[in-house]
Amino acid sequence: MMTNGPSVDEQIEIYRKMVVVRRMEEALGALHKQGGTRGPIHRCDGQEAVGVGATAMLRSSDQVTSTHRGHAHYIGKGLDVHRVVAEILGKETGYCRGRAGHMLVASAADGLVGGNAIVGAGIPAATGIALSLQLQGRDDVAMCLFGDGAAQTGICHESMNIAALWKLPVIFLLEHNQYGLTVHHAAQSSVADLSVRAAGYAMPAEIVDGNDSVAVYIAAANAVERARSGGGPTLIEAKTYRLEGFSTSDMGGYQDEAEIALWRARDPLTVARARLAGEIDTEVLDGLEADAAQVVDDAFAAALADPPPEFELHPASAAYSGGA
Amino acid sequence: MMTNGPSVDEQIEIYRKMVVVRRMEEALGALHKQGGTRGPIHRCDGQEAVGVGATAMLRSSDQVTSTHRGHAHYIGKGLDVHRVVAEILGKETGYCRGRAGHMLVASAADGLVGGNAIVGAGIPAATGIALSLQLQGRDDVAMCLFGDGAAQTGICHESMNIAALWKLPVIFLLEHNQYGLTVHHAAQSSVADLSVRAAGYAMPAEIVDGNDSVAVYIAAANAVERARSGGGPTLIEAKTYRLEGFSTSDMGGYQDEAEIALWRARDPLTVARARLAGEIDTEVLDGLEADAAQVVDDAFAAALADPPPEFELHPASAAYSGGA
Amino acid sequence: MAKLRYAEALNRALREEMQRDPLVFLFGEDIGSYGGVFKVTRGLMDEFGAARVRDTPISEQTLTAMAVSAAMAGSRPVLEIMYADFMPLTLDALINQASIYEYIWADQVRMPFVLRTQGGGGAGAGAQHSKSLDSLVAHIPGLKAVAPATPWDAYGLLKSAIRDPGPVIFLEHKLLYNMRDEVPDGEETVPLGRARLVREGTDVSIIASSRMVHESLLAADRLAGEGIAAEVVDLRSLRPLDLDTLLGSVARTHHAVVVNEGWRFCGYAAEVSATLMDHAFDDLDAPVARVTMPDLPIPYSEPLERAVLPGPDEIVAAVRRTVA
Amino acid sequence: MAKLRYAEALNRALREEMQRDPLVFLFGEDIGSYGGVFKVTRGLMDEFGAARVRDTPISEQTLTAMAVSAAMAGSRPVLEIMYADFMPLTLDALINQASIYEYIWADQVRMPFVLRTQGGGGAGAGAQHSKSLDSLVAHIPGLKAVAPATPWDAYGLLKSAIRDPGPVIFLEHKLLYNMRDEVPDGEETVPLGRARLVREGTDVSIIASSRMVHESLLAADRLAGEGIAAEVVDLRSLRPLDLDTLLGSVARTHHAVVVNEGWRFCGYAAEVSATLMDHAFDDLDAPVARVTMPDLPIPYSEPLERAVLPGPDEIVAAVRRTVA
Numbered sequence A, B: 001m002m003t004n005g006p007s008v009d010e011q012i013e014i015y016r017k018m019v020v021v022r023r024m025e026e027a028l029g030a031l032h033k034q035g036g037t038r039g040p041i042h043r044c045d046g047q048e049a050v051g052v053g054a055t056a057m058l059r060s061s062d063q064v065t066s067t068h069r070g071h072a073h074y075i076g077k078g079l080d081v082h083r084v085v086a087e088i089l090g091k092e093t094g095y096c097r098g099r100a101g102h103m104l105v106a107s108a109a110d111g112l113v114g115g116n117a118i119v120g121a122g123i124p125a126a127t128g129i130a131l132s133l134q135l136q137g138r139d140d141v142a143m144c145l146f147g148d149g150a151a152q153t154g155i156c157h158e159s160m161n162i163a164a165l166w167k168l169p170v171i172f173l174l175e176h177n178q179y180g181l182t183v184h185h186a187a188q189s190s191v192a193d194l195s196v197r198a199a200g201y202a203m204p205a206e207i208v209d210g211n212d213s214v215a216v217y218i219a220a221a222n223a224v225e226r227a228r229s230g231g232g233p234t235l236i237e238a239k240t241y242r243l244e245g246f247s248t249s250d251m252g253g254y255q256d257e258a259e260i261a262l263w264r265a266r267d268p269l270t271v272a273r274a275r276l277a278g279e280i281d282t283e284v285l286d287g288l289e290a291d292a293a294q295v296v297d298d299a300f301a302a303a304l305a306d307p308p309p310e311f312e313l314h315p316a317s318a319a320y321s322g323g324a
Numbered sequence C, D: 001m002a003k004l005r006y007a008e009a010l011n012r013a014l015r016e017e018m019q020r021d022p023l024v025f026l027f028g029e030d031i032g033s034y035g036g037v038f039k040v041t042r043g044l045m046d047e048f049g050a051a052r053v054r055d056t057p058i059s060e061q062t063l064t065a066m067a068v069s070a071a072m073a074g075s076r077p078v079l080e081i082m083y084a085d086f087m088p089l090t091l092d093a094l095i096n097q098a099s100i101y102e103y104i105w106a107d108q109v110r111m112p113f114v115l116r117t118q119g120g121g122g123a124g125a126g127a128q129h130s131k132s133l134d135s136l137v138a139h140i141p142g143l144k145a146v147a148p149a150t151p152w153d154a155y156g157l158l159k160s161a162i163r164d165p166g167p168v169i170f171l172e173h174k175l176l177y178n179m180r181d182e183v184p185d186g187e188e189t190v191p192l193g194r195a196r197l198v199r200e201g202t203d204v205s206i207i208a209s210s211r212m213v214h215e216s217l218l219a220a221d222r223l224a225g226e227g228i229a230a231e232v233v234d235l236r237s238l239r240p241l242d243l244d245t246l247l248g249s250v251a252r253t254h255h256a257v258v259v260n261e262g263w264r265f266c267g268y269a270a271e272v273s274a275t276l277m278d279h280a281f282d283d284l285d286a287p288v289a290r291v292t293m294p295d296l297p298i299p300y301s302e303p304l305e306r307a308v309l310p311g312p313d314e315i316v317a318a319v320r321r322t323v324a
């Protein structure tokens, strides 16, 4: 059931979304510097190939759960840039009317439910969705993207055991970006390659170059195919790197400059563009990049001008209120 | 650092304790039938070789955490039979003055802290003790005995990762008795041999015949030696079987009779006695068994006659009371 | 009108709801082939198959998170958590996930799941298997919580809980499972959020739930002998609270005693007392009395356990003080 | 008298206690090389080494269980849980382990550990990083809980907490870390269990803790302009409650308003209200008012978050209603 790589058209779309994400991250960084954002923002610069590459073959009825660092997952899963940015800025036009903020974006219509700021929580969430899909006889799949830090949580273990035991249609996509917050993985994990743990659940696993969107795509597509056809879960460990620190409130000082430089040289956008450059005209790529930048600029301009939400008590007051 | 097997004297002592435990379990079963016990009692008939064999080489300053099925651990770690039975019967003379009951027996002076009725909870408990021992520069070790059901909990994963990462002096002793309550391990675990999971923590692991107290002793002694000398944790998976059901409230019906018969033929007491019979006179063994039975009879007679506790508010009332 | 045991009434509710709605499924530890350690799910695996009635590994944290997300994906999960003492393991999924999604995601999702569990003391089950943690779950916005005291309400409330569009925590009591009483013949439900006036009286309102309703009725009988006419209100629903029924009762009696089997400090009885302070201060001729567990872990030994559990003695004494 | 920021005061307390007692050690996520995401442990790893100031994997449940057992084994652990929102993950270790051992094991063990965490809204951190869950921890017998409002108390209470023979939950507030104020020069501690009269007044007692003390003082200023003299009591200790100070204040003012940043239903304010009902019913000329969060998850967007957090407006309004 090996999948061919993504077609050139698919690669172009993946690259376009990666550029969108990168421009979004940069714009958010700039806005943060101006004091225009609220709360810490977890940029994913350098990890775009994972979030976009792993979700590119999914249907909108497939279900993705994400993390606190979900921007590439949101765009990869097909969410609208303007409504994502509006949510990050706490506007009424955001996917969640400003109630969620950037760590918790969800779009049920797009099968993205959703960002999660409890580390690891997306893992059992996807597992439960997969159980529901299996019970309903749907051939949709669930995918959770999660970090190397999240892999140390108990719920990761419990979920993988249950998913393997029940052959649930779920893909565990581990974005190994070397750090959990400020702590290097060597101080968090007793093993360097987390995919070795899959053997403990008799689950297939694979390590891929997380900075190569095509490699990520192929591994994910195979896993999705396996899940869809009743073959159960897969663990994919994508090795990548977080280029811009933990969040906008990161004061740095714990990372090695040489390490950063090494990974910067393997920027996933550079890798993807280089591969495409062999297939299509560079003008097309330049144009695509300019378009992507424009989409992001427009999204920010619109979102910044959008109205903030107004407070109202929740209509489902029985559930949200103890008293009558 | 391979350990020789236990000496004949040690084997005799192990066998004696195993007989004590078995007689205790049988007496508890009989008492339950007469309505003389309270709450469910989790007998460990058939598992004596694990609890007694694994703790036989420990010092009293080594620390053991146990489970809801801890009777063999209690006796193995050197607790007094009368005070254990008194605790099980809720008497003032019990180790915990009747407050704990049979699932939660503790004797801090003997390094047994303690029984635990939250499945898996003994695992991080032993890990935390091991951290304290390491920080204090003591060469004592911690050992947790836990079940195949407990191995599926998140805290088992978190604890093993941390113990391996920090090279903590802890022994993870998994009593694989094939069932978690009424559910067969094949319906709880995605893998048959749980020791394969140790590779996910770069931790040494071993499977042993849990019905052979000598095999258990040797594996445990090696692991204890490794832990004491700074070599970090070990996972030992002892394959065994629970001969008398989950607890006194077990209504049965879910186990295979042929399976039970198979394991009964390999009763750990029979195995241990057969091995010793080659070394010493059978009259000595008969005498030892009679003595053990007498110790248990005396313990029950005394405990049954002991007074119940009287209720008093806890003296540390600041902590145990919200108001002043 | 059939007479059923409380456990049978629950079983009937589950069976009927599973027949009615193919999206309903059950999961939890030992609920399948064994039929649940309290026999509530007996026979259901045979009738509905192992896919819809699932035995699970011991992984409460993940199972609860899966109930939340499976509900979001369109199923109607009913999860059994064997003892209320294990509710702490479920709280991240309840507080950080189930509680927030509907509001934070601006009504994009619904989570129709039921978490059944059972609590309470009196069975000699010890400090880790006897607690009532009502206030922990009743504190969580977005959830409902009910605690039936009779077979009728067990049946009717469970049907309503399963049909409810949101999460419902369903708190059973281990000492009530064998209580036999009337259950309606038809498919009657009992609405969530409505208390029940169990006994009319003019001198004092005794407000209770679950097993404490029966203890209150015993107290009311005794008080009648002393010439004190006690009204007994069964809350049934802990959240939302049926304020109208409470206020109506207190307006008649001008005295209130709240009985709850949980701890006192920050316990459920505190909320009822504070609510009456908010709304009925002028109606009250005396302070609201709280009858609860003392702030101590529940000891094992029978005389100790009896001393800490609230019962008719404590209720009668509190009423006497209140109406004095 | 030095002026220090709240975070610096905590840092100084930790440093001094670590110098004083070699059994004290710190562990938690990102507390080592990075010095904690709120910088409370800055510089301590350099001074005391990586063994006594440990970065950990993301494993809150196990870390808390380890704090309990390491304390039992003779250490004095201080665990940092990064956000109070993660407290649900710690509750099994707190409710089923730390809470019970001392009493259930008949005083064989002590557990001198401190769990530091920080809660509260106002920083745009969203529904999973902004909660105040005071009532959850204050409900647990055998634990103490404190919530300092000033640098002085942060310093003095933390020292007392570390020296206490039992478990203490130490609740900091993210918006207070930068507050600069006096801290004693010597090694002064502040005793656990004692409230502080912050401002005297004759008309109403405003009872608060943590950041709400400062909001109450702002309210008191405004009320003074209206001719209402409000007394402000800082509870400091949530459990045990300093009943004497509360009753003394209410005996003077005959009116009380309780302010707590947590949810209302079954929240901490309910306990204070119920306690006053128990002990000061006859002193009170009006019902105790509660000012709390509404029973809703905390939304991200600034206008929404501002609408749900209690502040001077809500306190002033509640006082006006109470004294009317």
Ligand SMILES: Cc1ncc(C[n+]2csc(CCOP(=O)(O)OP(=O)(O)O)c2C)c(N)n1
Pocket: A068, A069, A117, A118, A119, A120, A146, A147, A148, A149, A150, A151, A177, A179, A180, A181, A242, A246, D029, D058, D060, D082, D086
């Ligand atoms: C349960 C929990 N513990 C701690 C945190 C604080 N925290 C937020 S992100 C993070 C690191 C997560 O690391 P990883 O999973 O590798 O994701 P990354 O940030 O590298 O994308 C931590 C510790 C949290 N949000 N939730």
Ligand SMILES: Cc1ncc(C[n+]2csc(CCOP(=O)(O)OP(=O)(O)O)c2C)c(N)n1
Pocket: B067, B068, B069, B117, B118, B119, B120, B146, B147, B148, B149, B150, B151, B177, B179, B180, B181, B242, B246, C029, C058, C060, C082, C086
């Ligand atoms: C957290 C938790 N979940 C569920 C239970 C109920 N329970 C008690 S023992 C048990 C089975 C444990 O299986 P295992 O660890 O294999 O131990 P064994 O009984 O076989 O000795 C279960 C599910 C519990 N006590 N604690």
Ligand SMILES: [Mg+2]
Pocket: A147, A148, A149, A175, A176, A177, A178, A179, A180, A181
């Ligand atoms: Mg990471």
Ligand SMILES: [Mg+2]
Pocket: B147, B148, B149, B175, B176, B177, B178, B179, B180, B181
């Ligand atoms: Mg077992």
